Amino acid sequence: MRILHTGSAGTLESSDVLITVERNPEKGLVIELESISEARFGNRIREVIFETLKKLQVQDVKVRVQDRSALDCTIRARLTAAIFRAAGIEKYPWEELE
Amino acid sequence: MLYVPGNSAAMVKDAHIYRPDTVMFDLEDSVSYREKDAARFLVYQTLRTIDYEGVETAVRINGLDTPYGKDDIEAMVRARPNIIRIPKTEKAQDVTDVETEIERVERKIGLPSGTIKLFAAIETPLGVLNAREIACSSNRLLGIALGAEDLVTSLRTTRSKDGIELYYARSQVLYAARVAGINAIDTVYSNVQDEEGFLAEVKLIKQLGFDGKSVIQPNQIKLVHRVYTPTEEDVHKALRVLEAIREAEVKGSGVIALDGRMIDKPVVERARWTIELAKASGVIPEEVKV
Amino acid sequence: MKLVKNAAGREVPESLPGIGKLEPFQGAYVRTPLVRREKGSRTLPRLNKIVETLEQAVLKSGLQDGMTVSFHHHFREGDFVVNMVMDIIANLGIKNLTLASSSLTTCHAPLVEHIRKGVIKRIYTSGLRGELADEISHGLMDTPVLIHSHGGRARAVETGQLPIDVAFLGVPSCDLYGNANGFSGKSACGSLGYAIVDARNAKKVILITDNLVEYPNTPFSIDQDRVDSIVIVDAIGDPKGIATGATRMTRDPRELLIAEMAAQVIVASGYFEDGFSLQTGSGGAALAVTRFLREKMLERNIKASFALGGITSQIVKMHEEGLIKRILDVQSFDLEAVRSIGENRYHTEIDASYYANPLNKGCVVNKLNVVVLSAMEIDTEFNVNVITGSDGIIRGASGGHSDTAIGSGLSVIVAPLVRGRTPTVIDRVTTIVTPGETVDVLVTDHGVAVNPRRPEVLERLKAARLPVYPIEELKKKAEKVTGTPEPLQFGKKVVALVEYRDGTIIDVIREIHP
Numbered sequence: 001m002r003i004l005h006t007g008s009a010g011t012l013e014s015s016d017v018l019i020t021v022e023r024n025p026e027k028g029l030v031i032e033l034e035s036i037s038e039a040r041f042g043n044r045i046r047e048v049i050f051e052t053l054k055k056l057q058v059q060d061v062k063v064r065v066q067d068r069s070a071l072d073c074t075i076r077a078r079l080t081a082a083i084f085r086a087a088g089i090e091k092y093p094w095e096e097l098e
Numbered sequence: 099m100l101y102v103p104g105n106s107a108a109m110v111k112d113a114h115i116y117r118p119d120t121v122m123f124d125l126e127d128s129v130s131y132r133e134k135d136a137a138r139f140l141v142y143q144t145l146r147t148i149d150y151e152g153v154e155t156a157v158r159i160n161g162l163d164t165p166y167g168k169d170d171i172e173a174m175v176r177a178r179p180n181i182i183r184i185p186k187t188e189k190a191q192d193v194t195d196v197e198t199e200i201e202r203v204e205r206k207i208g209l210p211s212g213t214i215k216l217f218a219a220i221e222t223p224l225g226v227l228n229a230r231e232i233a234c235s236s237n238r239l240l241g242i243a244l245g246a247e248d249l250v251t252s253l254r255t256t257r258s259k260d261g262i263e264l265y266y267a268r269s270q271v272l273y274a275a276r277v278a279g280i281n282a283i284d285t286v287y288s289n290v291q292d293e294e295g296f297l298a299e300v301k302l303i304k305q306l307g308f309d310g311k312s313v314i315q316p317n318q319i320k321l322v323h324r325v326y327t328p329t330e331e332d333v334h335k336a337l338r339v340l341e342a343i344r345e346a347e348v349k350g351s352g353v354i355a356l357d358g359r360m361i362d363k364p365v366v367e368r369a370r371w372t373i374e375l376a377k378a379s380g381v382i383p384e385e386v387k388v
Numbered sequence: 389m390k391l392v393k394n395a396a397g398r399e400v401p402e403s404l405p406g407i408g409k410l411e412p413f414q415g416a417y418v419r420t421p422l423v424r425r426e427k428g429s430r431t432l433p434r435l436n437k438i439v440e441t442l443e444q445a446v447l448k449s450g451l452q453d454g455m456t457v458s459f460h461h462h463f464r465e466g467d468f469v470v471n472m473v474m475d476i477i478a479n480l481g482i483k484n485l486t487l488a489s490s491s492l493t494t495c496h497a498p499l500v501e502h503i504r505k506g507v508i509k510r511i512y513t514s515g516l517r518g519e520l521a522d523e524i525s526h527g528l529m530d531t532p533v534l535i536h537s538h539g540g541r542a543r544a545v546e547t548g549q550l551p552i553d554v555a556f557l558g559v560p561s562c563d564l565y566g567n568a569n570g571f572s573g574k575s576a577c578g579s580l581g582y583a584i585v586d587a588r589n590a591k592k593v594i595l596i597t598d599n600l601v602e603y604p605n606t607p608f609s610i611d612q613d614r615v616d617s618i619v620i621v622d623a624i625g626d627p628k629g630i631a632t633g634a635t636r637m638t639r640d641p642r643e644l645l646i647a648e649m650a651a652q653v654i655v656a657s658g659y660f661e662d663g664f665s666l667q668t669g670s671g672g673a674a675l676a677v678t679r680f681l682r683e684k685m686l687e688r689n690i691k692a693s694f695a696l697g698g699i700t701s702q703i704v705k706m707h708e709e710g711l712i713k714r715i716l717d718v719q720s721f722d723l724e725a726v727r728s729i730g731e732n733r734y735h736t737e738i739d740a741s742y743y744a745n746p747l748n749k750g751c752v753v754n755k756l757n758v759v760v761l762s763a764m765e766i767d768t769e770f771n772v773n774v775i776t777g778s779d780g781i782i783r784g785a786s787g788g789h790s791d792t793a794i795g796s797g798l799s800v801i802v803a804p805l806v807r808g809r810t811p812t813v814i815d816r817v818t819t820i821v822t823p824g825e826t827v828d829v830l831v832t833d834h835g836v837a838v839n840p841r842r843p844e845v846l847e848r849l850k851a852a853r854l855p856v857y858p859i860e861e862l863k864k865k866a867e868k869v870t871g872t873p874e875p876l877q878f879g880k881k882v883v884a885l886v887e888y889r890d891g892t893i894i895d896v897i898r899e900i901h902p
Contacts, residue, residue: 009136015808016107037809039779040873069808072871073147074107077139084135094172098207111869112806115833116645149868316641380853 001058007086010070010078017070021082024062029053035067048072052079055096058087099156099243099283099312100319103128104137110144114153116316122156125170126185134166138173145177156181156217162195171196175203175214181240183217186248188224190235197236212238217283221245223252226267229274241281243312244271247288259295261302272307281309290315300325327379328372336376339369436564437618442476442596445617446554449592451477454484454509455553458590460583461491461514462558462570462719466629469558469596471498472621478507486510488550490541490582490740491785494518495629503528512550514538515775515785516884524883525781527899533884535775535821535897538582538718539744539751539791540889545589546741546748549891555590557583558624559610562597566615567608570720571730573599575625578699578720578729580609584739587614598624609737634701635670635722642804642833643673649854650760650802650831651680656852657829657845659757659798662690666712667697667792668760670721673802677760678702685711696743696756697788699735704728707735716752718743718788744791746889753788753795761789763803763830765817768859770824770839772801773817775886778810780876780900782884786821790889794826798845805832811866811873813837813859818876820895821886830859837862877901 008020024030031046049063052075063079070078084092100118102109104125113121123145129137141157157179159170174182184196193216200214216238220226226249233242246264250256255263268284275282284303287296300311300322311322328336339361346354354361376382391399394412403409439445451457457477459470470489475498477485483506490513492499497519502508511533516524524533536544544550559568560575570577575598587593587610595610595618604612638644650673654660666681668674679702685691694714695703701724706712708728715735720726728735744753764784765773772793775784793799803812812832828845830837837859838846849856857865879899888894 009139010107013106014108015111036779039876041809041871043874044871069810070107071111071147071809071869073143074111074140077143078107078136080143081136081139090135092169092172094176098176112833116641317644 001056001083001087001089003058003061003083003086004088005086007082007084009081009085010074012066012068014068015070015074016068017075017078018066018068019075019078019082020064021079021086022062024060027060029059030062032062032064033067034065035069037067037069044072045075048075049079052076053083056080056083058083099310100316101128101286101312101314104141104157105129105133107140110140111148113316114150116319118153118313118316118319119310120154120156120181121150122158122181122183122312123179124158125166125174126158126160134160135169138166138170142173142177145174145179154181155179156183158183158185158219159196161185161192162199167196168199171199172203175200175209176207178209179214181215181217183219183243185219185245186221186225187218187232187242188222189228190231193218193232193235193239197238200238214238215240217241217243219243219245220267220271221248223249226270229270230277233274233278233280239278239280241283241309242271242275243283244268244285246285259298261299268303268306268308275309276307282307284308284311286312286314287318288314290318293317293321297321297325323379326375327381328376330381332372333376333382336369336372339365340373437566437615438564438600439617439619442473442619442621443480445594445619446473446476446480446482448617449554449594451482451554453482454486456486456488456551458552458555458586459487459489460557460580460586461489461493462577462580462582463575463625463630465493465495466575466626466631467493467495467558468621468623468625469556470496473556473596474499474502474507478502478505483507484509486512488512488541488552490538490586491515491787492517492520494520496520500528510534512536512541512544513785514541514787516782517784521782525776525897525900526902527879527881527883529883532882532896534887535786535884536887537744537786537790537821537889538740538788539746539753540786540887540891541582542585542739542741542743542745543747543889543891545585546745552586552590554592554594555583555586556594556596557587557610559583559595559597560624561599561601561605562595562618563601563603563605563612564618565603566593566595566610566612566618567603567605568595568597568610568615569605569608571607571726572601573597574627575599575623575630576627576723576726576730577625577630578726579717579737581718581737581739581743584609584737585741587611588739592616594619596621596624598622631720631726632722634724635675637679637702638672638676640672643676646673646802646804646831646833647676648680649833649836650677650800651684652852652854653800653829653831653836653849654681654758654760654798655684656848656854657758657798658848660684660690663693664690664757665694665696665755666692666758666760667695667756667788667796668703669762669802670698670700672762673804674760674762675700675702677800677802678706682706682711696752697759697792699725699729701725704735707732716743744788744795744889746791751791751795753791756792756796758798758800759792759796760800760802761793761822763801763812765812765814766801766803766827766830766859767814767817767824768863770827770830770859771817771820772822772824772827773819774821776819776897778818778873780818780878782897786886790822790826793822794889798828799826800829800831801827802831805834805862805866806869809870811863811870813863813866814873815863819886819897823888823894830862832862834865835862 160166560573884897
């Protein structure tokens with residue numbers, strides 16, 4: 001999937017996460033994580049982001065994560081929404097998402 | 099039935115702790131247009147991940163007449179809630195159309211047809227008039243719910259304390275539900291500060307015959323349960339009725355009397371229903387035989 | 389028998405067999421320096437202990453390097469006294485002090501500089517918060533801070549284990565001779581329970597007030613005969629930080645859910661009977677329990693013999709309704725409580741030792757039936773952490789937690805199963821403040837757990853059909869929701885010692901890397 005412009009989803013409310021996705025002109029994945037749960041869950045959050053991006057076949061992307069203690073399912077949801085917004089896609093490939 | 103805004107990460111993940119009978123994630127009126135996609139993903143992910151510990155799950159989708167309805171169905175069938183709730187149902191066809199879509203996705207993903215149940219919300223005058231055909235429109239339909247906020251505006255009136263303006267709509271919905279053999283659920287009470295007013299309304303709709311109420315705040319749940327839970331006295335009376343029936347059956351007598359009154363079929367039905375409700379509320383243990 | 393003529397012109401013996409040496413009268417003023425000298429003169433100023441400036445008071449006290457200074461925390465986030473005094477002490481070039489405050493809060497961040505400059509070398513406190521706590525958690529101090537409970541501090545002070553050289557006590561109302569209380573004044577704080585212990589045991593006592601009142605200032609909490617100097621300043625605290633008008637009960641549905649469940653637990657526990665006694669936390673779910681208990685008390689005509697602890701408007705209201713017979717107040721949280729303690733003889737101020745010192749002749753937590761407490765973490769052995777956050781940083785206080793947990797017949801911990809993404813119920817708490825042996829029941833929004841040490845309570849709760857689970861199951865539920873947290877990376881350096889109420893060390897807090 002190609003990221004066309006910046007896309008973001010989520011909020012800064014408690015238990016949520018605001019994720020912003022944009023193209024990375026230098027190849028590869030960059031994750032910028034700002035989280036109060038960094039010490040205990042930092043690695044897990046990065047893992048979830050990585051897995052989701054892999055599933056959606058997204059490369060060369062910068063992901064900015066402003067976490068407010070979101071659970072894995074919330075992170076996955078917000079990241080997915082942000083990516084589809086950034087890719088300008090409205091026909092969702094549900095088979096691949098499952 | 100506890101309403102939970104579908105785009106609220108904090109609320110969707112543990113609304114079940116308040117032990118409503120059903121938790122209903124809303125993708126429709128409580129979600130802005132710009133966030134319809136985000137809410138859809140959030141409810142999908144949460145339903146697939148969180149253990150709701152036996153609380154029934156429902157999702158209110160956007161109507162098929164909106165740009166979001168079809169995607170909502172596609173996503174939500176895959177999310178596998180117990181129920182999908184259709185907003186603003188006006189005729190039987192509205193239900194059938196949604197059912198067809200659900201059926202399609204169920205087949206695609208290999209779910210047995212009929213897995214996902216339906217609820218239809220009646221929120222317009224036309225819907226109220228068509229309540230009977232709506233209630234009988236599908237085998238999947240578990241119940242119909244009244245949505246009063248939009249309705250009273252269409253009627254060109256406002257909501258009042260004693261609810262006279264809703265009398266017809268409530269009756270229609272209730273009768274239609276009974277004819278179809280499904281549940282009738284009353285509308286939300288939006289003034290969350292007014293506990294007394296809420297209680298009065300719950301008592302009213304219980305008296306009318308409704309099976310339950312939509313709530314928008316967890317604090318309202320226990321109030322509904324309080325009104326609907328049979329009292330010790332109610333339970334005691336019901337048990338006596340059922341005991342009398344049992345005795346009569348054993349003795350082979352035809353007419354049954356208790357305390358000088360005849361016990362006929364409706365009395366027995368009501369007694370059985372009271373015991374069901376008592377068990378469901380935890381007032382008496384499940385094991386009690388009737 | 390040898391007789392000498394004394395200053396009154398009388399002949400008195402210098403010694404007697406069976407009695408020993410005797411001192412002859414030398415004049416009325418010679419041996420009692422504090423009384424007025426020139427009797428009969430009407431132009432002299434009245435005798436008082438007022439000192440012009442705080443600096444003079446410090447100098448007068450003879451404070452030297454290495455000594456111990458003490459403070460109380462009745463002004464909570466509105467305290468000005470600690471910073472005011474420490475700034476003066478720092479300016480005087482005094483160093484290496486031990487600072488013993490009954491607790492410290494976010495407003496005490498300026499102490500960080502004093503620590504860096506060597507003014508403060510050691511700290512004794514019940515709690516730490518904010519920047520000061522952050523810095524200490526990251527290794528600011530060479531000597532570990534000693535965290536003690538309220539009862540433990542009183543024990544340490546009264547046994548001499550924590551000898552206080554100079555106590556600096558902010559007092560909302562004070563007369564010129566040192567009778568002080570917290571009942572009136574713009575900085576009124578109600579009970580001065582923590583200050584009283586210091587006033588009785590410190591070598592020198594300096595009172596700092598912004599409200600000088602007529603002599604004698606009765607009823608007094610601090611007795612004039614304990615006081616060395618008094619300093620009058622513009623403000624000893626910010627009233628908004630000291631006390632709110634009335635404590636607001638939470639409206640958060642989750643906290644109400646937990647509170648209602650906790651009330652049901654108490655009612656079913658066997659400890660809910662006419663004449664029972666109660667202590668609850670001052671906010672959140674712990675305080676909200678009173679709302680639901682009150683309903684049950686009215687329903688069943690059950691009255692409490694007393695309420696203890698940090699007192700809020702909710703407790704005062706229940707007392708005024710006749711539901712609670714007496715109030716024992718070691719800390720008044722809002723202006724309603726302040727009003728009540730000032731007016732009502734059945735709302736009584738108690739000091740920290742009376743409250744919870746385990747080694748005196750009987751502290752009141754021993755008579756407590758039910759206590760409702762909170763927790764940051766609780767483990768499968770029911771050990772409780774109320775001092776370090778899930779990131780390893782100190783941000784809480786030991787307070788009366790371990791004192792009341794052991795003293796009470798039934799100790800109930802209320803807490804959400806998960807906070808944000810942090811599980812409350814875990815395998816092993818980051819820091820033990822209250823040992824699991826003294827914790828009876830945990831109430832969460834996902835169910836209740838009973839310590840296996842209390843099988844009779846477990847039976848009663850099960851009979852009442854409350855949602856009881858083994859604590860391991862609650863832990864698993866929490867982990868299922870949050871995922872398994874990675875262990876914290878602590879350094880080797882010990883930044884704080886956690887002292888149990890009896891003076892023994894129950895746990896340590898190590899440095900956490902930022």
